[in-house]
Each structure stands twice: as C-alpha cells, then as structure tokens.
Amino acid sequence: MxxxxxxxxxxxxxxxxxxxxxxxxxxxxxxxxxxxxxxxRMIDFAGGIGVLNLGHRHPKVVEAVKAQLDKVMHTCQTVMPYEGYVKLAEKLSHIVPVRGHAKVMLANSGAEALENAVKIARAATGRTNVICFDGGYHGRTFMTMAMNGKVNPYQTDFGPMPGTVFRAPYPVPYHGVSEDEALRGLKMALKTDANPKDTAAVVIEPVLGEGGFYPAPASFLKAIRDICDEHGMLMICDEVQSGFGRTGKMFAIEHSGVEPDMMTMAKSMADGMPISAIVGTDKHMDASGPNSLGGTYTGSPVSCAAALAAIQAFEEEDILSRSQALGETLKKRFHQWQEKYAFLDNVRNLGPMAAFEFVKDKDSREPRADLAAALTKKCKEKGLILLSCGMYANSIRFLMPVTIEDEVLEEGLKIIEESLDELS
Structure with a gap:
C-alpha cells in the first residue's frame, strides 16, 4: 500500500x-x-527514539530472533521459565553498575520498568514517597506520568495524578539552575514536602532525555548518592534512553563512578524488540513477596534472545569505541555550527547523546521552539529524520545508530547544515 x-x-x-x-x-x-x-529513502537520526543504537535489523539480533522463533515464542515465565530469561538476568547482573550483588526483573517497556522500580523501592524501605526532577521523563502510565517533570502532553486530559510524588530542580545552568541551587531544592523538598522517613527513593535520569539531553554533573550524582545514604532512601537511575552505548559507555551513570541501588533500562536493550529491566541490589530486589512482580509477556523468549544478541554485539564489535568516536564527530560539528549561527547555542554531549538549542540570541537565551520545528520539517523534506525535545521544545537531539556508516552520517549532517543555512 x-x-x-x-x-x-x-x-x-x-x-x-x-x-x-x-x-x-x-x-x-x-x-x-x-x-x-x-x-x-530516509536517513534515520531518531533511531525509534533511542531504540536502535545498534541500527535497524542488526544481523546478530535478527539471527537470534529467527532462531528463537523455531523454539519457543511464549510460555509466560511465571508458568514455565526458560533459559533466555535467566541467562539475560545473569548477563545484566554482571554489566550493570549497581551496589553489591545484583538481581533482575524483566518487563516490557521503560514505563513498566519504572513502575516496578517504585514498587520494589516501597517494599524494600516500607516508605511511599518518590522524588523526581524537573524535566524528567519516565513514561505514560499513571505513576510514571506523575513522575514526569513536564505536564503537556503527558498529563493533559487525564485527570488527577497519583500522590506522594515530589519534584526537585535538575541542574541546567544555561537556563538558570546551578548545581548548588538544584541541591538546595532537593534538600528543601525533603524539609517541606517529602519527609525523608517517608521517602522510598530518588529517581533521576543521569542525562535528561525528553527534557533536553542535559547531563547531570558527576558531583551532583554523587551528592544524591550521599543524601540517599544519609536518609536510608534508594537511588534509582533511569537509563531507559541513556543506556546501552548511547553515551560512549554502556550506561551513562558510569561516567560518574556512582553506584545506584537500582537501574531501569529498555529501548536499545534489544535493538528493537520490546523488553525492559529493573536491576538492583539483591536485598532490595527480593523485598516483595512471592508472585508480587511479573506480567504475562514480561521477558518474552524472543525479546530475551534479541537482548542477549545485542549485548554480544557490544562485546564483539567494539561498539563503545564507535560510540565514543561518533560523539567526538558530533561535538566538533556542533561547535562549528554554534560559531556560525547566531540562533544556535548551548551545544552539549555525553558521547553521541548530543543536542543543541535554538534561541533568539546568545545573550537573552530566549528559547525558539519555532526554529526547532522548522529545522525538523526542512530535514524531513530533504530525507532526514530528526527529533526535537526539551522543556521549551527548542532543542534538537541526536539518536542515530552508533553503527551508522561514515558516509551516511556525513550526508545527514550536510542536510542539517543546508537547512540551517536556509533558516539564517
């Protein structure tokens, strides 16, 4: 058709x-x-919103999925478990940098992973409150909508959100929120709204995703770790968008050296197949009762096979080095654009998790969402898929596969340059 x-x-x-x-x-x-x-033909700089770090139809993933289809497609792992689930749990427990011995629960989506992370944190601490951050994005289920740090379009039209979710500032100095101010805001939330003795967890994206691709400083993440330890709260890192090679390391939190109590992941975990995971310290992961975690399709055999193959590709094809090189290429080009265009500013990246934003001018820093929309429209007309993001909808984010061929990458970047020239 x-x-x-x-x-x-x-x-x-x-x-x-x-x-x-x-x-x-x-x-x-x-x-x-x-x-x-x-x-x-379209060049893909969106990657299914960060799902395809290994590219569309990576050969190892396709082969693994086809082989699994000839064996078992579904039994529901709570009824009759299978090798893929436990092998993937073993692999994740070894590569995810949480404290102590890790255990794993598999789910279907990023939102489902966050929902279960909150459930586990509440069971482990006996507390209910959750603290999240301005600009954060965690999903479209009711609990995760309440956790999101942006109302429109995620909460609009859907009525009251679940309670006991509180907000703290995320450090974005370019928009007037320093690291010190963000920490002061978190500490104030613990004094005015979320009593520490009632707070189960602090949930943070090491790099804001939908919120604008702003990396949290390592010192800020370390301070959160200390605050959580002081009050007996769990630190949960949401790596749904930043995980699996997007920042030049397997997980963004590795840049800081901080070990959270729990991490959530999805998107590029299986390079296109639906799966997510909650990985955490064993005593926390084991806190809830029998049959308290799960779902009909969680950890599907086919998705487990895809995830194992994706991790194998990372190990055998030096994907992280390719990711780091891509990040350096984008960084260099972005700085050239920032010098050339008066309306393009605040270039930033952690590896190839990279972005810039449109402003009225570099002095006022007044956001120009209209220019971001115009750029994505022009690029689409020229054969390039490109996404905007951010609290002010004025940032352009880059989520191309880290396996992108050099010539395809250059073709896409030239389309952007041509479009920027037309906007000048």
Missing part, C-alpha cells in the same frame, strides 16, 4: 491521541536508513 492509502486508514481507524503526525510509513530499514511505503 502507498503512503496515501495507509494515511487514509490511519485517519479512519487509529485513535487521534496515538496517531503519528508523520504521513510516511516505514516499509524497510537497514542500519541508519529507512525506506517508506512509496520507496523514498
């Missing part, structure tokens, strides 16, 4: 709140390229 025919079906049958505004429909993809239903 053509794009036009598929668009007609979408308009008739897909709920408006779930329908993509994009009128192109993916038909075939390979590494960092996608072809739509009309055969138009």
């Amino acid at each position: 053509s794009n036009k025919e598929l668009q007609a079906l979408k308009e008739r049958y897909v709920a408006a709140g779930a329908a993509s505004p994009n009128e192109q429909f993916a038909d075939y993809a390979k590494n960092a390229e996608v072809w739509d239903a009309d055969g138009k």
Whole structure:
C-alpha cells in the first residue's frame, strides 16, 4: 500500500491521541536508513527514539530472533521459565553498575520498568514517597506520568495524578539552575514536602532525555548518592534512553563512578524488540513477596534472545569505541555550527547523546521552539529524520545508530547544515 492509502486508514481507524503526525510509513530499514511505503529513502537520526543504537535489523539480533522463533515464542515465565530469561538476568547482573550483588526483573517497556522500580523501592524501605526532577521523563502510565517533570502532553486530559510524588530542580545552568541551587531544592523538598522517613527513593535520569539531553554533573550524582545514604532512601537511575552505548559507555551513570541501588533500562536493550529491566541490589530486589512482580509477556523468549544478541554485539564489535568516536564527530560539528549561527547555542554531549538549542540570541537565551520545528520539517523534506525535545521544545537531539556508516552520517549532517543555512 502507498503512503496515501495507509494515511487514509490511519485517519479512519487509529485513535487521534496515538496517531503519528508523520504521513510516511516505514516499509524497510537497514542500519541508519529507512525506506517508506512509496520507496523514498530516509536517513534515520531518531533511531525509534533511542531504540536502535545498534541500527535497524542488526544481523546478530535478527539471527537470534529467527532462531528463537523455531523454539519457543511464549510460555509466560511465571508458568514455565526458560533459559533466555535467566541467562539475560545473569548477563545484566554482571554489566550493570549497581551496589553489591545484583538481581533482575524483566518487563516490557521503560514505563513498566519504572513502575516496578517504585514498587520494589516501597517494599524494600516500607516508605511511599518518590522524588523526581524537573524535566524528567519516565513514561505514560499513571505513576510514571506523575513522575514526569513536564505536564503537556503527558498529563493533559487525564485527570488527577497519583500522590506522594515530589519534584526537585535538575541542574541546567544555561537556563538558570546551578548545581548548588538544584541541591538546595532537593534538600528543601525533603524539609517541606517529602519527609525523608517517608521517602522510598530518588529517581533521576543521569542525562535528561525528553527534557533536553542535559547531563547531570558527576558531583551532583554523587551528592544524591550521599543524601540517599544519609536518609536510608534508594537511588534509582533511569537509563531507559541513556543506556546501552548511547553515551560512549554502556550506561551513562558510569561516567560518574556512582553506584545506584537500582537501574531501569529498555529501548536499545534489544535493538528493537520490546523488553525492559529493573536491576538492583539483591536485598532490595527480593523485598516483595512471592508472585508480587511479573506480567504475562514480561521477558518474552524472543525479546530475551534479541537482548542477549545485542549485548554480544557490544562485546564483539567494539561498539563503545564507535560510540565514543561518533560523539567526538558530533561535538566538533556542533561547535562549528554554534560559531556560525547566531540562533544556535548551548551545544552539549555525553558521547553521541548530543543536542543543541535554538534561541533568539546568545545573550537573552530566549528559547525558539519555532526554529526547532522548522529545522525538523526542512530535514524531513530533504530525507532526514530528526527529533526535537526539551522543556521549551527548542532543542534538537541526536539518536542515530552508533553503527551508522561514515558516509551516511556525513550526508545527514550536510542536510542539517543546508537547512540551517536556509533558516539564517
């Protein structure tokens, strides 16, 4: 079917709140390229919103999925477990930098991982409160919507959110929130709203995802670790978007040397197959009672096979070195753009988890969301998929596969440069 025919079906049958505004429909993809239903080629700098760090249809992942389909597709691991679940749990327990001996629960999505992390933290501490941060994004279920540090569009139209979720500032000096002010805000929240003796966990993204790709300083993460230790609260790192090679290390928290009590992950964990995980210190992970954690599809055999293959690719193909090199390429190009364009500023990156933002001018720093929207539109017309993000919708984020070929990367960057010239 053509794009036009598929668009007609979408308009008739897909709920408006779930329908993509994009009128192109993916038909075939390979590494960092996608072809739509009309055969138009697109360079992919979005990666399914950070799901495809290893690229579309990585050969190891495709082979593992096909092999698993010939064995077992589903039994529900709570009814009859299977090798993939326990082998993946073993692998994650070895590579995820949480405190002490790690244990693992597998789930289906990032939001589901965060929901279960909160459940586990409450069971482990006997407390209820959760502290999150401005600009944070944790999902679209009710608890995770309450945890999100941005109202629109995630909470709009859906009524009251669950209680006992409190907010603290995230350090973004460019927008007036210093590290000291953010720490002061967290400590004040513990005095005015979230009594430490009632607070189960502090949940933080080491690099804000939807909130703008702002990395938290290592010293800030260490301070949170100390505050959690002082009050007996758990530190939970949400690595759903920043994990699995996106920052030049397997997980973003590794840049700081901090060991959280729990971590959540999803997206590029299985390079396109739906799966997520909660990895935490064993005494916390074992705190809830029998059959208290799980779900019908959690840790599907096919997704487990894909995740194991993805981790194997990281180990055998030196993916982290490629990620680091990509980060350096983007950093260099971004600084060139920042010098050239008066409306482009605050370039930033932790590895290839990179972004810049549009402003009225570099002195006022007044956000220009309209320029971000214009750039993504122009790039799409020229054959490049690009995403905006941020509290002010004025940041452009880069989530291309870290396996992208050099020539495809350069082609995409030139499209951006041409589009920036047209916006000047």
